[in-house]
Amino acid sequence: MFAYTIRRLSMLIPVLLGMALIVFSLIHAIPGNPAQILLGQQASPEAVAALTKEMGLDQPLYIQFVEYLKSLVTGDLGDSLRTRSPITEEVWPYLAATIELALFAMVIAVFIGVNAGILSAWFQNSWFDYLLMVAALIGVSMPIFWLGLMEQYIFSIKLDLLPTTGRDNIRDPVTAITHLYLLDTLMQGRFDQFIEVIRHLILPGVALATIPMAIIARITRSSMLEVMRSDYIRTARAKGMGMLKVVYKHSLRNAFIPILTIIGLQMGLLLGGAILTETIFGWPGIGNYIYGAIQFRDYPVIQSGILIVAAIFVCINLIVDLLYAAIDPRIKYR
Template structure:
């Protein structure tokens, strides 16, 4: 922090300011008390509060995550429903194979290949950076599409597999056969009856994937130079800014817990039969 030319007195003074001259137990308790006031420390590199850096970068990560989640839900749940309805057909086999490929696809390899093909060779999309909506919708979409596809690939495959399995369980139930006997259209049976009752495991996967995408965008943001939390963590590690690394990891861990708590509470909305009561 002080540079290689710092004097001994300057080093002692800074150690005292940071509380590094106190016993390790006292340092830990002091750090915990600061956390209660949302004080994550001050960055060595930027010389700014860590919480301020997080608030500057976190919205960018949320934008990328929401866009990626939208793509994953549309293509993942859609393909899973089609595979379940067309069970044991070539469509089912194709979706299953693509899901396995998607789950196995390394994010860093996929991101580099997308840049090579669509940015370097075809020159259709920018390779790096982020554009705001104020610069135009087309410019915004052209910057976000490649990192969003990269980040959405594994969640799309997971949604497809979970949706197919859950839908197959539901489509064999008696009330589905009753709905067919009443003459309801396949579209109404699938969306209103089957999908609604198959949503609990899908909702669990959505919560887990959304949490993972918030914290797992490190590689994607690094490849595409997306100014989010992942890029902030990588830059902090590169510069040995341990305070920023510690603060961002704690913040993402808190987000992970809160998102999964919200998912647990949403179970009752999706399936009213679920009761949050203690057994006698």
């Protein structure tokens, strides 16, 4: 298991190398001199020449790539063109905001999705089952930006229950320690702020959770149906076990491998692709960060953002693979 983990981690290297190559080519695929583009059409030739030298753009491409890799290895993602500060220092608050939102959404999606799937399987072919599955179908095909706007319209504007945007109350901002606000407020013992952060998480969290929730419910249903028909479930019942325990202990664990796969994939998507939701809800996350960078043609930030999202995706897949073995003793990694 340990050796497998190490080996899987080492497989990260070629993946990241590939990603680095792609984002590196990105900036060089732009026609013309990047320095010129970065400085704009009005820049003087001297300034362009100076920046070209500063960025190492006068060097051959392979040397530039090696230089880029070198800086990556030392944890240097370059500087943002917009803010002039190192991206490595700048990115964490955004990343933390996204991680917090994605985890919050995923907890909702898993809790409701799995239980809905179980109920649906239990009452298979009843009106309840049909109702849940139609709801899941609607959930899967829901345009998230529309759902987000509707949520804001109903729950913020009409009912005035929840805040529309942001992570915290701007009149009483959270003092950041880890930038994971739920953790920060707890660490400071500010339960009033903790509640406030939760209130800010609900609307974007529900919007983000909708699609994963629906997919998880459908997968759980089919997986549970298969497991509940199996011989060992009959054995468990013949032992005198109650249905609740049969479902949650003996069936769910067996049904969980496909569910886990979906959770992993969806988690990757939530962390990387929540740009729309983050924009609508003014959520200062990585999606918003990259979106801003794109508007500003802040290439180093775009590069780094893509690289970080890719790395997260790969890491989540690794975690999912390791969890398989934890769930099913028949899965052995060599």
